[in-house]
Amino acid sequence: MADAAWHTALYGGSAALVSTVMAVPVALLAVRHDGPLRRLLERSSYLVLAVPGLVIALSLAYFSSRYADDLWYQTAPMLVMAYAIMFFPLALVGVRASIAQAPPGLEDVARSLGQGRLAVLWRVTRPLVGPGLAAAFCLVFLSAVTELTATLILVPTGVQTLATQFWRYQQNLAYGQAAPFALLMIGIAAVPSYVLARFFDRLPARATTT
Amino acid sequence: MTEIATRPNGALGTTEASATGGAKGVTVTGLFKAFGRHAVLRGVDLAVPDGTVTAILGPSGSGKTTLLRILAGFVPPDGGTICIGGTEVDGPQRHVAPEVRRVGYVPQEGSLFPHLDVEANVAFGVPRAQRRAKVAELLEMTGISELAHRYPHQLSGGQQQRVALARALAPSPSLVLLDEPFSSLDAALRASVRLDVTAILRQAGTTTVIVTHDQDEALSMADQVAVLRHGQVAQAGRPEQVYDRPVDADLSRFVGEANLLAGSIRGGRADTILGSLPLMDGPSGLAEGTAVLVLVRPEQIQVVAPTPGGGLAGIVRHSDYHGHDSLVTVATGNETLNVRCTGSTHLSPGADVALEVTGAVVAWAAPTTPAP
Numbered sequence: 001m002a003d004a005a006w007h008t009a010l011y012g013g014s015a016a017l018v019s020t021v022m023a024v025p026v027a028l029l030a031v032r033h034d035g036p037l038r039r040l041l042e043r044s045s046y047l048v049l050a051v052p053g054l055v056i057a058l059s060l061a062y063f064s065s066r067y068a069d070d071l072w073y074q075t076a077p078m079l080v081m082a083y084a085i086m087f088f089p090l091a092l093v094g095v096r097a098s099i100a101q102a103p104p105g106l107e108d109v110a111r112s113l114g115q116g117r118l119a120v121l122w123r124v125t126r127p128l129v130g131p132g133l134a135a136a137f138c139l140v141f142l143s144a145v146t147e148l149t150a151t152l153i154l155v156p157t158g159v160q161t162l163a164t165q166f167w168r169y170q171q172n173l174a175y176g177q178a179a180p181f182a183l184l185m186i187g188i189a190a191v192p193s194y195v196l197a198r199f200f201d202r203l204p205a206r207a208t209t210t
Numbered sequence: 211m212t213e214i215a216t217r218p219n220g221a222l223g224t225t226e227a228s229a230t231g232g233a234k235g236v237t238v239t240g241l242f243k244a245f246g247r248h249a250v251l252r253g254v255d256l257a258v259p260d261g262t263v264t265a266i267l268g269p270s271g272s273g274k275t276t277l278l279r280i281l282a283g284f285v286p287p288d289g290g291t292i293c294i295g296g297t298e299v300d301g302p303q304r305h306v307a308p309e310v311r312r313v314g315y316v317p318q319e320g321s322l323f324p325h326l327d328v329e330a331n332v333a334f335g336v337p338r339a340q341r342r343a344k345v346a347e348l349l350e351m352t353g354i355s356e357l358a359h360r361y362p363h364q365l366s367g368g369q370q371q372r373v374a375l376a377r378a379l380a381p382s383p384s385l386v387l388l389d390e391p392f393s394s395l396d397a398a399l400r401a402s403v404r405l406d407v408t409a410i411l412r413q414a415g416t417t418t419v420i421v422t423h424d425q426d427e428a429l430s431m432a433d434q435v436a437v438l439r440h441g442q443v444a445q446a447g448r449p450e451q452v453y454d455r456p457v458d459a460d461l462s463r464f465v466g467e468a469n470l471l472a473g474s475i476r477g478g479r480a481d482t483i484l485g486s487l488p489l490m491d492g493p494s495g496l497a498e499g500t501a502v503l504v505l506v507r508p509e510q511i512q513v514v515a516p517t518p519g520g521g522l523a524g525i526v527r528h529s530d531y532h533g534h535d536s537l538v539t540v541a542t543g544n545e546t547l548n549v550r551c552t553g554s555t556h557l558s559p560g561a562d563v564a565l566e567v568t569g570a571v572v573a574w575a576a577p578t579t580p581a582p
Contacts, residue, residue: 101324105317105319105321108279108284108308108315108317109315109317109321109323109377110323110334111283111284111307111308111309112283112284112308112309112313112314112315112378113309113314113334113335113377113380114309114312114381115309116307116309124323127325128324128325
């Protein structure tokens with residue numbers, strides 16, 4: 001069980017990191033350089049939400065076997081990639097909101113107050129953008145931890161995550177053995193949920209300043 | 211750690227004391243800036259004497275915000291030089307970064323740091339050692355001491371502007387820039403905040419450049435008004451100079467309401483439909499008989515009772531009532547004139563009036579060929 005929990009957290013955490021990092025340039029374009037093309041790019045990424053995880057997992061598997069000589073099929077990087085793609089829109093929502101909190105005008109002001117680029121990044125950009133990035137990370141992590149369909153297809157052979165293990169036991173009607181996995185999933189998900197709740201509690205107050 | 215490394219060094223800090231004595235201020239020479247193929251500034255020359263307030267007045271798109279951003283160091287110019295407090299900050303092969311220029315900047319929306327309270331906002335640019343005393347002094351000066359622990363979203367627009375001003379003044383800058391600082395405030399608040407800000411700037415004695423498209427604001431706040439037009443300073447001078455003696459007809463319309471009458475020079479005076487008017491600076495180079503454009507400000511025209519031979523007869527077309535005064539449009543022959551009347555004068559459309567001019571006027575040679 002500890003092994004399953006470790007892998008769940010590892011895959012979920014990596015996916016959250018990857019999708020948050022991927023969302024930064026898209027959000028930057030959308031917020032700071034608004035234009036029809038950029039907006040289209042941002043809007044279209046939300047379409048991913050409508051695509052079932054199964055489809056994304058199968059396309060990645062197909063792509064790997066057809067064009068990449070089975071590269072990465074049923075390996076951790078591909079599973080993480082699948083999660084990152086599936087939950088990219090969630091990351092984008094969080095990152096976008098956080099970048100909107102730090103308009104470039106604030107950085108200009110900070111520099112005119114005698115702060116160099118690094119100091120501005122640390123004293124202005126980080127505190128403003130940080131919570132939103134953390135929120136994006138949590139959202140993706142939360143979703144990846146409980147994801148099942150794509151995981152079943154792409155999980156590395158011999159590895160179980162909490163979700164696949166839970167699914168296995170309950171398929172065999174072994175509800176008693178399945179229960180602790182479900183509990184653990186809830187436990188792992190509770191941490192980012194708490195962080196998220198705190199972030200969104202603070203958000204409305206800030207939004208009124210602009 | 212990085213904060214200490216990038217802060218202007220002690221040597222710059224100590225020049226502060228001597229800055230009060232010398233003739234420093236700001237000098238801008240031949241400033242050019244283009245974005246792509248569009249030239250925004252085409253040779254701006256401007257001198258701001260030390261410790262005075264200069265308003266840069268210009269319509270939107272005249273390049274005034276670009277000028278301000280270049281002064282702040284956010285954007286390097288394409289040509290020209292800028293000296294602030296006796297130091298060249300922009301010039302050939304030279305561009306001093308904004309963080310070492312010692313130029314305070316108050317943006318249009320205030321742009322307070324939303325994650326910091328008022329006290330921390332004001333303290334942002336002050337070295338740790340002087341923080342306590344300096345912040346208390348500025349909160350006091352700007353009258354926001356009781357707001358020290360509020361966050362920006364808990365402040366009104368006027369309060370936010372004061373905090374932004376206190377924050378800009380806190381590091382004792384050589385120059386403070388204000389970018390349309392009152393445009394986001396409603397009309398009632400604007401006048402009072404403007405008065406307060408002017409008083410604070412005078413008390414601080416900091417050299418100030420304020421950018422605005424509002425001529426009232428420019429005329430009332432500044433020691434010097436510089437009108438920016440097509441990327442150049444069309445005229446710079448004391449407010450009354452710019453208002454009374456604009457350099458050309460176009461400028462007179464931009465700074466205040468203007469009646470421009472066709473006329474000619476007769477006997478050293480301007481002969482117009484409003485009679486023979488004395489010239490403020492004499493004929494000054496305008497030969498007898500020259501066709502001229504004459505500027506008559508609406509408040510120079512008096513409405514008198516229509517008597518035979520008394521003034522120019524006309525009919526009231528429209529009255530724009532402002533309470534303290536009203537701007538009345540009067541049709542006379544083929545001209546319409548704007549006349550400013552005191553609040554107690556009520557004229558309804560269709561009324562017969564006569565007009566007389568008081569005071570001297572300004573005239574420029576008419577753009578067309580002189581009359582024979």
